Amino acid sequence: MSEELLKIEGLSINYKVYEDFFKVVHNASFRVGQGEKIGLIGESGCGKTTTMRAIMRALADNALITQGQILFQGKDIIKMSPDEIQKIRRKSISMIFQDPTAALNPVFKIGEQLTDIIRYSSQAAGKHLTKEEMKEQAVEALKNVALPDPERILQNYPIQLSGGMRQRVCIAAALISSGDLLIADEPGTSLDVTIEDQILRLLAGLVEKRRTSIILISHALGAVKGMVDRVYVMYAGSMVEVAKTDDLFSEPLHPYTVDLFKTVPKITGGGVPEPIPGHIPDYLNPPMGCRYYPRCKHAMPICDKEVPTFRHQGKDHEVACFLFEDVN
Amino acid sequence: MAEEILVVKSLKKHFKTSMGTVKAVDDVSFSINAGETFGLVGESGSGKSTTAFTIMGIYPPTGGDITFQGKPLIGGVKSRPRSLKKDMQMVFQDPGSSLNPRRSIGDILELPLSVHQLFEGKRKERIDDILNMVGLPTDFVDRFPRQLGGGEKQLVAISRAIATEPAFIALDEPSSALDVSMQAKIINTLLNIQKEYHISYLFITHNLSLMRNVAQNVGIMYLGKLLEVAPSSEFFTNPLHPYTKMLISSIPVITSEEEALKPKKIVSTGEIPSPVNVPKGCAFNTRCNECMENCKSMEPQMIEVEEGHWVKCHPFTPKA
Numbered sequence: 148m149s150e151e152l153l154k155i156e157g158l159s160i161n162y163k164v165y166e167d168f169f170k171v172v173h174n175a176s177f178r179v180g181q182g183e184k185i186g187l188i189g190e191s192g193c194g195k196t197t198t199m200r201a202i203m204r205a206l207a208d209n210a211l212i213t214q215g216q217i218l219f220q221g222k223d224i225i226k227m228s229p230d231e232i233q234k235i236r237r238k239s240i241s242m243i244f245q246d247p248t249a250a251l252n253p254v255f256k257i258g259e260q261l262t263d264i265i266r267y268s269s270q271a272a273g274k275h276l277t278k279e280e281m282k283e284q285a286v287e288a289l290k291n292v293a294l295p296d297p298e299r300i301l302q303n304y305p306i307q308l309s310g311g312m313r314q315r316v317c318i319a320a321a322l323i324s325s326g327d328l329l330i331a332d333e334p335g336t337s338l339d340v341t342i343e344d345q346i347l348r349l350l351a352g353l354v355e356k357r358r359t360s361i362i363l364i365s366h367a368l369g370a371v372k373g374m375v376d377r378v379y380v381m382y383a384g385s386m387v388e389v390a391k392t393d394d395l396f397s398e399p400l401h402p403y404t405v406d407l408f409k410t411v412p413k414i415t416g417g418g419v420p421e422p423i424p425g426h427i428p429d430y431l432n433p434p435m436g437c438r439y440y441p442r443c444k445h446a447m448p449i450c451d452k453e454v455p456t457f458r459h460q461g462k463d464h465e466v467a468c469f470l471f472e473d474v475n
Numbered sequence: 476m477a478e479e480i481l482v483v484k485s486l487k488k489h490f491k492t493s494m495g496t497v498k499a500v501d502d503v504s505f506s507i508n509a510g511e512t513f514g515l516v517g518e519s520g521s522g523k524s525t526t527a528f529t530i531m532g533i534y535p536p537t538g539g540d541i542t543f544q545g546k547p548l549i550g551g552v553k554s555r556p557r558s559l560k561k562d563m564q565m566v567f568q569d570p571g572s573s574l575n576p577r578r579s580i581g582d583i584l585e586l587p588l589s590v591h592q593l594f595e596g597k598r599k600e601r602i603d604d605i606l607n608m609v610g611l612p613t614d615f616v617d618r619f620p621r622q623l624g625g626g627e628k629q630l631v632a633i634s635r636a637i638a639t640e641p642a643f644i645a646l647d648e649p650s651s652a653l654d655v656s657m658q659a660k661i662i663n664t665l666l667n668i669q670k671e672y673h674i675s676y677l678f679i680t681h682n683l684s685l686m687r688n689v690a691q692n693v694g695i696m697y698l699g700k701l702l703e704v705a706p707s708s709e710f711f712t713n714p715l716h717p718y719t720k721m722l723i724s725s726i727p728v729i730t731s732e733e734e735a736l737k738p739k740k741i742v743s744t745g746e747i748p749s750p751v752n753v754p755k756g757c758a759f760n761t762r763c764n765e766c767m768e769n770c771k772s773m774e775p776q777m778i779e780v781e782e783g784h785w786v787k788c789h790p791f792t793p794k795a
Contacts, residue, residue, distance in 0.1 A: 190654050190655065190656055191654045192654075309746055310519075311746050312746075339518040339519055339681060339747075340518070340681060340682075340683070340722060340725050340726060341518060341721060341722060341725045341743040342518075342743075342746065343725070344725035344727075344743050345743055345744070348742075366654070366655060367727050368727070368729050369726065369727025369728045369729050370727040371727075372727065372728075372729055373727060396729055396730070406656075407655070407656070408729060410655045410656045410658070410659040411655060411684070411729060412659075412662075412682070412684040412685040412687065412688045413684055413687070413688070413728070413730065413732075413733055414683065414684045414687050414711055414723070414726060414728060414733050414736060414737070415687075415711075415730075415732050415733050415736055416687050416688060416707075416708060416711075417688075419659070419662055419663055419666055419688050419689065420655075420658070420659035420662065420663075420685075420688070421659060421663075422656050422657070422659035422660035422663060423656040423659075426624070
């Protein structure tokens with residue numbers, strides 16, 4: 148096993164709403180090794196983005212971390228002072244957001260936005276760059292993401308670029324300050340299929356070259372399959388299954404994973420995708436036991452009362468479901 | 476041969492802007508058989524929605540003919556008889572903005588019935604019926620759109636479209652804004668309705684794998700032009716146009732059988748050019764990996780290669 152970079156233990160996050168709490172993330176655990184590529188899949192509203200935002204300490208104001216720890220290189224991010232977390236954002240972890248249009252400031256030129264990032268991240272690394280050096284780095288960053296004519300793009304406002312180009316700018320910006328970990332939150336979802344393909348290939352190449360770890364969140368299960376080493380499946384705020392990518396796609400175990408794969412239409416034809424009956428639970432009163440219990444075809448009496456823990460199933464394959472016995 | 480319900484012939488829709496004329500739909504021809512689904516695929520900005528809007532009459536066409544149930548459709552929605560609108564309905568992409576936020580679901584569903592004077596005296600029953608058809612509880616009539624989730628809103632939009640018992644529905648990306656699981660539910664509902672009431676669909680999406688499973692015939696659009704039309708099984712097993720091959724090879728898949736079906740990896744490059752300056756010759760020549768000399772100067776013709784399989788690409792054009 149490679150060295151651990153990030154370890155989330157028993158994380159729970161609630162959102163304060165009027166007179167009550169949305170209990171969204173519930174006892175989630177997660178591990179990223181040095182240089183490892185991780186996928187995170189699940190329906191929308193399953194707490195994927197909330198978990199990732201917790202790593203960046205960029206949660207909304209009404210979010211409360213009720214328990215658990217997020218260890219980054221051995222230090223708990225939740226307990227860090229604002230200065231420390233700022234330093235981490237500037238040089239260690241960065242995030243690509245789902246919507247590149249909302250992630251870029253519309254009233255500043257791309258060049259200004261990139262040089263700001265370069266200035267602060269180089270300061271965090273203890274270097275002081277001249278204006279020319281910063282511009283050089285900005286051009287270099289745009290070249291890395293295969294944008295044509297970087298000098299001109301530095302002078303453009305975000306509105307002058309297409310969606311694919313904006314997402315490339317966001318990737319360039321994220322790569323400047325991502326020393327150790329890059330979090331990509333559905334980087335291709337708002338783009339066309341050919342552009343999404345280009346963006347994901349680009350990300351894979353850059354991550355490979357720089358040996359950064361990456362967490363890729365996506366609805367496009369196929370995209371995840373082609374790119375990552377290990378996949379976590381998240382349902383209603385908890386991890387329900389984790390396995391090596393090939394194992395998970397060839398032999399999904401958790402009923403939710405099986406059902407989720409069935410919803411994907413196949414290009415070989417063979418009929419209409421099958422929906423999962425029901426919806427994700429009401430986070431005000433989530434089920435006591437396994438949160439998938441109300442929708443599960445294999446539900447047993449115990450599922451309603453107890454929360455299943457992770458059970459080992461072969462190498463690196465763990466599943467949180469009472470159907471399986473721990474084989475270790 | 477099944478009966479054709481809708482025939483579109485060299486349809487054109489151009490918009491004049493300060494930067495020049497945008498040929499949003501340029502010379503598009505296809506036909507839809509009764510009770511079948513025709514799928515229109517393409518990247519954003521390729522003119523799929525504009526095609527649907529023009530057929531529905533939301534935009535009056537710049538040129539070309541549309542024939543519906545044997546009768547020609549002339550001009551925009553204002554010049555069409557009301558009885559025709561009863562037979563042609565549309566479901567929009569974003570259910571959040573296509574339902575009136577100040578009307579209850581009951582009001583929303585009653586409107587098409589009262590406009591077309593249908594089910595006089597039995598409207599309440601009809602509304603319950605159509606809610607049942609899409610699998611929504613009947614007590615939704617007293618709810619407002621904001622109280623529903625995205626998928627439920629889309630189901631309401633679908634039940635509004637089927638309220639008048641139409642023969643044809645244009646579906647503009649009905650499931651794109653939704654989650655995979657909800658998407659599967661919407662698609663299943665639509666297909667069940669189609670089977671039961673023999674409705675024809677024009678189905679617009681950019682999700683090719685979904686298209687494979689719902690449409691009998693597929694057309695692929697690029698910069699306002701139709702590049703290839705084929706029966707959907709043929710479309711995936713024997714794609715001819717380089718753009719189709721590029722699209723299919725970009726689909727991310729999850730099983731190895733699917734992987735085997737995909738054409739050899741064609742690395743997609745470039746982005747869609749601006750529709751104001753469509754490249755000369757073949758519109759796809761800037762991104763095509765099989766581009767030849769005459770692709771840049773001459774626009775290829777639509778050729779029927781096999782029965783029902785049309786392609787617009789120079790290598791398939793017979794030598795004159």
